[in-house]
Amino acid sequence: MPVNLVAPDPAGLHAVAGVELGTARAGIRKPNRRDLLIVRIGAGATAAGVFTRNRFCAAPVTVCRENLAAAKGAPRALVVNTGCANAGTGPVGLDNARAICAAVAEALGCRADEVLPMSTGVILEHLPVDRVKGGIAPAVADLAPGNWLAAAEAIMTTDTVPKAASRRIMVDGKPVAITGLSKGAGMIRPNMATMLGLVATDAAVAQPLLERWVREAADLSFNRITVDGDTSTNDTLLLVATGASGVTVDAQGAGPQAAAVREAVVAVARELAQAIVRDGEGATKFITITVEKAGGEDEAAAVAYAIAHSPLVKTAFFASDPNLGRILAAVGYAGIDDLDVGRIELYLDDVHVATGGGRHPGYREEDGQRVMKQAEILVRVVLNRGDAATTVWTCDLSHDYVSINADYRS
Amino acid sequence: MPVNLVAPDPAGLHAVAGVELGTARAGIRKPNRRDLLIVRIGAGATAAGVFTRNRFCAAPVTVCRENLAAAKGAPRALVVNTGCANAGTGPVGLDNARAICAAVAEALGCRADEVLPMSTGVILEHLPVDRVKGGIAPAVADLAPGNWLAAAEAIMTTDTVPKAASRRIMVDGKPVAITGLSKGAGMIRPNMATMLGLVATDAAVAQPLLERWVREAADLSFNRITVDGDTSTNDTLLLVATGASGVTVDAQGAGPQAAAVREAVVAVARELAQAIVRDGEGATKFITITVEKAGGEDEAAAVAYAIAHSPLVKTAFFASDPNLGRILAAVGYAGIDDLDVGRIELYLDDVHVATGGGRHPGYREEDGQRVMKQAEILVRVVLNRGDAATTVWTCDLSHDYVSINADYRS
Numbered sequence: 019m020p021v022n023l024v025a026p027d028p029a030g031l032h033a034v035a036g037v038e039l040g041t042a043r044a045g046i047r048k049p050n051r052r053d054l055l056i057v058r059i060g061a062g063a064t065a066a067g068v069f070t071r072n073r074f075c076a077a078p079v080t081v082c083r084e085n086l087a088a089a090k091g092a093p094r095a096l097v098v099n100t101g102c103a104n105a106g107t108g109p110v111g112l113d114n115a116r117a118i119c120a121a122v123a124e125a126l127g128c129r130a131d132e133v134l135p136m137s138t139g140v141i142l143e144h145l146p147v148d149r150v151k152g153g154i155a156p157a158v159a160d161l162a163p164g165n166w167l168a169a170a171e172a173i174m175t176t177d178t179v180p181k182a183a184s185r186r187i188m189v190d191g192k193p194v195a196i197t198g199l200s201k202g203a204g205m206i207r208p209n210m211a212t213m214l215g216l217v218a219t220d221a222a223v224a225q226p227l228l229e230r231w232v233r234e235a236a237d238l239s240f241n242r243i244t245v246d247g248d249t250s251t252n253d254t255l256l257l258v259a260t261g262a263s264g265v266t267v268d269a270q271g272a273g274p275q276a277a278a279v280r281e282a283v284v285a286v287a288r289e290l291a292q293a294i295v296r297d298g299e300g301a302t303k304f305i306t307i308t309v310e311k312a313g314g315e316d317e318a319a320a321v322a323y324a325i326a327h328s329p330l331v332k333t334a335f336f337a338s339d340p341n342l343g344r345i346l347a348a349v350g351y352a353g354i355d356d357l358d359v360g361r362i363e364l365y366l367d368d369v370h371v372a373t374g375g376g377r378h379p380g381y382r383e384e385d386g387q388r389v390m391k392q393a394e395i396l397v398r399v400v401l402n403r404g405d406a407a408t409t410v411w412t413c414d415l416s417h418d419y420v421s422i423n424a425d426y427r428s
Numbered sequence: 429m430p431v432n433l434v435a436p437d438p439a440g441l442h443a444v445a446g447v448e449l450g451t452a453r454a455g456i457r458k459p460n461r462r463d464l465l466i467v468r469i470g471a472g473a474t475a476a477g478v479f480t481r482n483r484f485c486a487a488p489v490t491v492c493r494e495n496l497a498a499a500k501g502a503p504r505a506l507v508v509n510t511g512c513a514n515a516g517t518g519p520v521g522l523d524n525a526r527a528i529c530a531a532v533a534e535a536l537g538c539r540a541d542e543v544l545p546m547s548t549g550v551i552l553e554h555l556p557v558d559r560v561k562g563g564i565a566p567a568v569a570d571l572a573p574g575n576w577l578a579a580a581e582a583i584m585t586t587d588t589v590p591k592a593a594s595r596r597i598m599v600d601g602k603p604v605a606i607t608g609l610s611k612g613a614g615m616i617r618p619n620m621a622t623m624l625g626l627v628a629t630d631a632a633v634a635q636p637l638l639e640r641w642v643r644e645a646a647d648l649s650f651n652r653i654t655v656d657g658d659t660s661t662n663d664t665l666l667l668v669a670t671g672a673s674g675v676t677v678d679a680q681g682a683g684p685q686a687a688a689v690r691e692a693v694v695a696v697a698r699e700l701a702q703a704i705v706r707d708g709e710g711a712t713k714f715i716t717i718t719v720e721k722a723g724g725e726d727e728a729a730a731v732a733y734a735i736a737h738s739p740l741v742k743t744a745f746f747a748s749d750p751n752l753g754r755i756l757a758a759v760g761y762a763g764i765d766d767l768d769v770g771r772i773e774l775y776l777d778d779v780h781v782a783t784g785g786g787r788h789p790g791y792r793e794e795d796g797q798r799v800m801k802q803a804e805i806l807v808r809v810v811l812n813r814g815d816a817a818t819t820v821w822t823c824d825l826s827h828d829y830v831s832i833n834a835d836y837r838s
Contacts, residue, residue, distance in 0.1 A: 106753045142782070246740060248739065333829075343553075344615075351484075360518070417830050
C-alpha cells in the first residue's frame with residue numbers, strides 16, 4: 019500500500035497540445051499487460067534531458083543522449099518499454115535500442131535520430147526486439163492526447179500506482195498545460211534524474227532555457243528522493259515544450275510568464291518524485307528529512323542522505339519505534355569531520371528530541387511515539403553551522419521491501 | 429541462524445596469562461542475563477585501541493580514549509556493559525562513565541584512569557549507574573583466566589552466538605596465547621574498529637608497536653566488514669599485551685618472533701570480525717567481495733562497499749536469485765568517474781558472469797543459480813585499472829533483519 023497516494027484522476031491530467039500518447043501489449047516480459055509506450059511530439063517542439071550518472075548506464079540512455087544531440091533538442095517521438103532495462107548488454111544492447119528507434123521512425127515518418135528510447139526492467143538481459151517491434155503498430159494506432167494515465171500504467175515495474183501529475187495555468191490570458199509522468203519504486207537514488215520521468219508543456223520554451231530548467235527541476239525533485247540508495251542504470255528525465263498553446267516564454271527565462279511556467283514544471287516534477295517515494299517498494303511511511311543551518315548544501319545533503327539511507331533508521335520508522343538515537347548516529351557518521359554534536363538540534367515534527375549532544379529535557383517518549391505512528395513524518399536536523407539547507411524525501415524499510423526484491427524476477 | 433558459526437568451544441579459548449575475566453547479572457536492561465564484564469589486567473601490560481569515527485561517539489569511547497592516554501597505554505582493567513550504549517547522553521553520560529570507572533578502580537585497588545569503559549546497547553538513554561555499580565562486586569568475585577566464553581556472552585546484544593577466537597603459538601620454545609572476543613550484529617560498518625573487540629596476548633609488546641598493530645589488525649579485519657552500513661557510536665577495539673608468557677617481541681616489530689605474534693593477532697581479529705558478519709542481523713549468507721586490479725585501494729574499497737551496501741544486491745543474495753545486473757549497477761554508481769565498464773570482469777566463485785560491459789557468452793543462468801544457493805559466496809570484480817585490491821565481508825538482507833530492528837527495543 020503506497021503512502022497517501024492513489025492513481026491520478028484522468029480528468030485531472032490536462033492534455034498537452036502537441037503531445038499524443040499510445041500504448042500496446044507487446045508481451046516483453048509478461049503477457050497481457052501494457053508494456054510499450056510511444057509518445058508523438060509535434061514539429062517545432064524543444065526538449066532537454068538529464069540522465070543517470072551510473073557508469074553502467076543502459077544502452078537506451080546512451081542512445082537517448084546521442085539522438086537528443088543529433089536532433090538538436092527537437093525530437094519527434096519517445097519509445098518507452100518496461101520489462102527489460104537493456105542495461106549491461108554491451109554493443110548488442112546499443113544495436114537493439116537503435117533498431118527500435120528506426121522502427122518507430124518508420125512508423126511515424128520521421129528520422130531514427132528524432133526518436134528517444136527509454137527502457138526499464140531487469141538488467142543484464144537483452145531486449146526482445148521482435149516483440150517490441152510487434153507492439154509499435156498498435157501503439158501508434160492508439161495515439162491520442164488524452165492517454166496520460168494509460169501511458170503511466172504502461173511503464174510501471176514494481177510500482178503499485180501509476181504516477182502522473184498535471185497543472186494548468188493561465189499565461190497572458192491563455193491556458194498552458196504542464197503534465198508529466200514517472201515510474202519507479204526500487205533502485206531509487208537518482209543522480210541527475212529518476213528512472214523514466216517525462217514532463218511536457220505546450221508553452222514554447224527555447225531549448226537552452228529548457229536545458230537549464232530540466233536540471234533545476236531535477237535538483238528540486240528527483241535528485242532529492244531515495245528509496246534504497248541504489249542509483250539506477252536507466253534514470254532519465256525529459257522535459258518537452260511543444261509551443262502548441264501559443265504561449266512563448268522569454269528565451270532567457272525572464273519575466274512573470276517564464277516564472278509561472280517554470281514554477282509549474284517544478285511542481286509537477288516534485289509531485290512525480292514524491293509519488294515515487296510514496297510508492298517506494300514496501301513503503302508504509304513517507305519521510306521528509308530537512309537539514310538546516312548547514313555549512314553548505316553538500317553538507318546538508320550528506321547528513322540528510324545518511325539518515326535517509328540508514329537501514330536502522332528506516333526499520334525504526336517501519337516499526338513506529340522512536341529509537342531516535344539511530345538518527346543521531348547517522349548524523350555522526352555523515353562525514354562532517356569537525357561536527358560539534360553539542361550544537362545539534364533534532365526535531366520530529368513539532369517534538370524537540372535532542373539538544374546539547376543528548377536527549378532534550380522536555381522530550382517524552384510518548385510524544386516521539388505519537389509522531390512515529392503517523393504515515394507522514396518530518397525529521398528536522400539543525401546543525402547550527404551556517405546558512406545552507408536541503409530537503410530529502412524517503413520511505414521506511416519494511417518486510418515488503420525484502421519480499422518484493424527477493425521475488426522480483428520470479 | 430548465523431552462517432557457519434557456532435559458539436566457540438571453551439577448551440579452545442586459551443587463557444592469556446595476566447588477564448582475568450569476571451561477569452555478573454546487573455539487570456541493566458533485562459533481568460537474569462549476564463550483562464556486565466570486568467577484565468583485570470596484570471601490572472606491566474601494554475594496551476592500544478582504535479575507536480569509532482562517528483562524531484556522535486559515545487561517552488565511554490571518550491572516557492576510554494582519555495584513560496588510555498592518562499594511563500600511558502598501561503591500563504589495569506576494562507569494564508564493559510551491554511543493554512545501554514551510553515551514547516547521545518551529553519555531559520551526564522561522561523559523568524556516568526567516569527563514575528563506573530571509579531567504582532571499579534576502588535574494587536580492584538587501582539586508579540580510576542587505569543580503567544577503560546565500553547558500553548553497547550540502546551542509544552539516547554542514560555546508564556543505570558546504581559545497577560551497574562551493584563554488579564561490580566559479583567563480577568570481581570568471578571574473576572578468573574578461563575572465563576573468555578562467559579565474557580563473550582556478557583557483551584552480546586542482538587548477537588545470537590558469543591564470539592571469541594584464540595591461537596596458541598610457540599615463540600622461542602615458549603607458548604604464547606592470543607585470545608580475543610567481540611560482539612556486534614547490527615549497526616555494523618566499523619570505521620576504525622567494531623563495536624567492542626578485545627584481543628589479548630601474553631607476549632610482551634612495546635606500547636608504540638601495539639599502537640601500530642592495532643591499526644593494522646583493524647584494517648585487515650574489523651575495518652573490512654559491514655552488515656548494514658551503519659557506523660556505530662561505540663566502536664572500540666583494544667589490543668592488550670601482558671608479557672606474562674615471558675616472551676618479549678622486538679620493540680620495532682622486527683624478526684620472526686614479532687611476525688609470528690602479529691600474524692596470530694591479525695588471524696584472531698579477522699576471525700572475530702568475520703564472526704560478526706556470520707551472525708549479522710538476519711544473515712543467511714556470508715559474502716566475500718574481492719575487488720582486484722583497481723586504480724587504488726580507496727577505489728577498490730569504494731566498489732566493494734557499494735556492492736556490500738546495496739539493498740538490492742543483498743536481497744538478491746537472500747533470495748538466491750542470480751539477478752547479477754544489480755552488482756554491475758552498484759559498480760557503476762561507486763563513484764569512479766572514468767570507469768570503463770567495457771573492461772570489467774565479474775565472477776561468482778568460479779563462474780564468469782560478465783565481460784565487455786555485458787553478460788559473458790559462456791554464462792549460464794543455472795551456474796549463477798548454483799553459486800547463489802551456497803551459504804558462502806565469493807563475488808570477484810576485476811576492474812583492470814591498476815594493481816590495487818581489497819576484500820570486504822558482508823551478509824545478505826533478509827526479513828529477519830527487518831524484524832530484529834523493528835523489534836529491537838521491545
